[in-house]
Amino acid sequence: MSDILGLFDANLISSILRFVTPILLAALGGLICERAGVFNIALEGMMVTGAFAAVVGSFFTGSPLLGVLLAMFAGMLISLIFAVLAINLKGDMIVLGIATNLMTSGLTVFLLRTIFGVKGAFQDPSLLGLTNIHIPILKDLPFLGPLLSGHNLVVYSALVLVVVVQLFLFRHKLGLRLRGVGEEPEAAATLGVSVNKLRYLAILASGVLCGLAGAQLSLGNVTLFVENMSAGRGWIAVAAVMLGQAHPIGVFGASVLFGLSDTISFRLQGLGLASQFTDMVPYLVTLMSLFAIELQRRRSSLIKAEA
């Protein structure tokens, strides 16, 4: 037991948000789509595209921030393809999502070779990652200091975006319409709301957010690009949307849970456990949480039945 508690040192605490961020950003994108009635499982592919584009941008401009911008743009481009095929050509979203993920995993390897002349991974001393910002006063507090301070701009943006998405969906006119499109598309259409336009907006937003998530992977957590470096996090984000019931605060909680399991899995490797078992942790925790939703639902329906 003391071993487990010993894991929660300052190092672990400071890495929590770093691991939470990519899942959270992608999940926010998935959430907006879900609210607009779009089942987007292409998060994974948009994320890996973002991770690659971030490295390209940072390497050639020397500015990690421009890398982040390029990542958002690239994520949006992929989401645009998804949107055209899903909305204009009415393709099945599940099939398109799977195809998008496979296309991007191949395309990034193809471009890795074309642009950098390497296969598998790209790492270079002149590739700059995002700088961490230490917040005065806060950084000296115990626990809160390492938890909240010393992160890069993408991490802070992710936290702000939770609030922004919350306000957008529940306080802004456009967000209200977007939810209307998701819940009652026919009714929304009769009221003169353009269903397609809002779904486009949602898909493009998810592309930008997943691009940002990818940038955090390749310029935040590490400073390199590896083939398929999103490693299923896009799917974990899909699960986070379900666990968080497509509610920004709930999705934030789910992302923290999954990010935490990511962090712990990373740290457990130091304890001499076979890496294969620690690598399983995030996926098992995600699966388990999907059971929890159902058990929770049953309990609340039981309570209702009693009342």
Add this chain to the structure above:
Amino acid sequence: MEPSMKVNKPALNSLRWLKKAWFAIQAPLIAIVGGLLIGALIMLITGHNPIDAYSEMLEGAVGGRNSANLVSTINRSAPIIGMGIAASIAFRAGMFNIGGEGQLVLGGVAAALTAVYVPLPPILLVPLALIAAALAGGLYALMAAFFEFKFNVPLLVSTLLLNYPARYFTSYLVTHPFRDVASGMNQTFQVPENIRFALLGENTQLHAGLFITLTIVILAAFIINRTVPGYEVRMTGLNARFSRYGGIRSKKVGYWSMFLSGAVAGTVGAIEILGVIYRYVDGALTLPLYAWTGIMTALLSGSSPFGVLAAGLFFSAVQTGGFGMERKTDVVRELSRVLQAIIIMLVAARASFQFGKQKDTVEDES
């Protein structure tokens, strides 16, 4: 479904059959041409020569000395077709099983361990290894169906997530307890020679396991055509969303189709072990993306077993050709994956129109 089908003039039947066949392959063909054109465009933009790349791809797929590349294409197509059948069985029942990869590796490792460690004569050991593989894959897939029906855990997400534990677990088995340490690699010991599938000739890599794959295709065609369409036809008008990919989602059909789907995936793993690799090597079944390519063949062919056979040969040719292209030009073989994905996107975009039409006719009739 179409009103014209009520007419029963024998003379028209063959013509109608041709028309139906053309209708079935028209969409995939257009998508393939479109995919190759878009691929060429991508190469042009990135400064590669598409004509060189495609001709090397063709040579790499079917050429070579003594058609060696064609043999590679056929060999590689077997696991792709097998995984395509695995996917089709589930898709046809409305179960979106995208966990083929996990079911495949569990089957592969079960077959390898059975073959290496169980002391039985070959005539018993080969079937036992195949059964162990089918059970390992089938039960793992069944578990996802159980989660879906009993706990509302969406199958699409659970099957995908279950890929990872299966992959890591098999990786653990062959890096720790069952590792052939002396080999220096993460792999099991070799399976005894007397239980490997026979090669179909002196200088060929083609092996007897290909017949098992063919049998699976034929059996799957029988099962799907004899049992599912009955449900399918009745349900199309009632539940458009799920009938789009096949039959209905009754629990019994769901459980059985998931078990069979996983069992086929597991068997594919066993065939690769006993016919090609001769031991379980970490990553050998996952790195070539057999499971994902299989899913794509099912999507390209509308989950029809003989369509999967054709699509599997085609995708296998694209991939094997990709190796040739990578050797001879500066285009990496992963471009093959991009081409396949684009083809699926085009099929998905086109298919929606046809499904839309079908749905309309049903509604018109009722």
